[in-house]
Amino acid sequence: MHCRTGFDLFYPSLLALTSFLANQLSLLAAEELVPTVSLAVKTVGSWRVVESSNFRCSCQLPEPDASRLAEFCEIWRCRLRKTWITDASDENWQPKCEVCVHSHREAYNDALRRPGDVSVGSTSMNFDQGRMVFRRIDVRADAGDWSNAALPHELTHVVLGERFGGHALPRWADEGIAMLSESVEKQRERLVNLRQNLSRGLAMPMAELVRTNRLPAQQFRDAFYGQSVALTSCLIQKSTPAEFADFLDDLQRLDLDEALKQRYQLNGLAALQTDWDRWTRQPLTVEFVNLPLHKGITPILAAANDQ
Numbered sequence: 001m002h003c004r005t006g007f008d009l010f011y012p013s014l015l016a017l018t019s020f021l022a023n024q025l026s027l028l029a030a031e032e033l034v035p036t037v038s039l040a041v042k043t044v045g046s047w048r049v050v051e052s053s054n055f056r057c058s059c060q061l062p063e064p065d066a067s068r069l070a071e072f073c074e075i076w077r078c079r080l081r082k083t084w085i086t087d088a089s090d091e092n093w094q095p096k097c098e099v100c101v102h103s104h105r106e107a108y109n110d111a112l113r114r115p116g117d118v119s120v121g122s123t124s125m126n127f128d129q130g131r132m133v134f135r136r137i138d139v140r141a142d143a144g145d146w147s148n149a150a151l152p153h154e155l156t157h158v159v160l161g162e163r164f165g166g167h168a169l170p171r172w173a174d175e176g177i178a179m180l181s182e183s184v185e186k187q188r189e190r191l192v193n194l195r196q197n198l199s200r201g202l203a204m205p206m207a208e209l210v211r212t213n214r215l216p217a218q219q220f221r222d223a224f225y226g227q228s229v230a231l232t233s234c235l236i237q238k239s240t241p242a243e244f245a246d247f248l249d250d251l252q253r254l255d256l257d258e259a260l261k262q263r264y265q266l267n268g269l270a271a272l273q274t275d276w277d278r279w280t281r282q283p284l285t286v287e288f289v290n291l292p293l294h295k296g297i298t299p300i301l302a303a304a305n306d307q
């Protein structure tokens with residue numbers, strides 16, 4: 001691990017921190033290839049700013065720990081790209097991904113210029129001829145479990161942006177994949193909500209779900225999210241995450257009926273609805289697919305509270 005000493009003056013506990021990170025990385029390296037994290041740390045006004053190979057993380061002081069955040073993001077980037085991009089290059093992201101952690105909702109809403117917004121995380125990306133020329137994540141540190149639910153969710157959107165070169169994905173699939181990166185607790189919450197909706201017969205018809213391009217109104221949003229991650233799970237369980245990503249590629253040139261036929265041997269949307277009905281007939285047996293993305297990653301908040 002390398003630290004640029006010019007920035008060390010701004011961060012008195014950097015030595016302790018680098019030793020912690022080296023320890024964390026060596027533990028993870030035992031089970032997978034993890035990126036080398038070079039850190040540059042500085043303080044800008046009320047922000048701690050840390051740059052690693054692929055991220056520029058800014059945290060509103062006093063918490064959380066921006067260096068730990070950068071390492072956390074690098075590990076997630078590595079895992080997500082391994083899961084969703086089978087031919088990922090070794091090149092670092094240029095430009096880096098900005099990650100801004102706001103201390104409270106008002107600061108988050110001000111930064112996004114979205115007064116009244118109640119979301120916890122948000123991703124912005126710009127593309128030029130399929131190449132990502134801007135990527136930025138904003139999250140709220142005052143939201144419970146932000147580092148294990150909202151942040152991995154938003155990082156997944158960025159990796160999907162890279163995978164699909166800025167082509168718009170169906171909303172249900174984009175959100176469905178992102179929710180599979182959320183913490184077990186968050187997914188459990190979504191599953192309970194979905195099962196309740198299924199039990200009450202409140203599920204959206206498949207034709208409506210797959211054609212929804214904008215997030216529905218707030219009161220229908222939980223239902224949309226739950227069904228999206230369930231449908232994504234249903235299709236991934238038929239094959240693999242990589243195959244599901246290829247199916248989304250197919251949708252760039254084929255209509256849904258044809259893509260379902262070619263990739264999943266399903267006779268169009270009607271057959272998908274039948275499959276879905278069979279799968280959800282007993283709501284309590286519905287489960288989301290388990291992608292072991294969190295395994296071995298130390299949550300930022302839990303670790304930061306140890307100090």
Ligand SMILES: [Zn+2]
Pocket residue numbers: 153157174175178
């Ligand atoms: Zn999302």
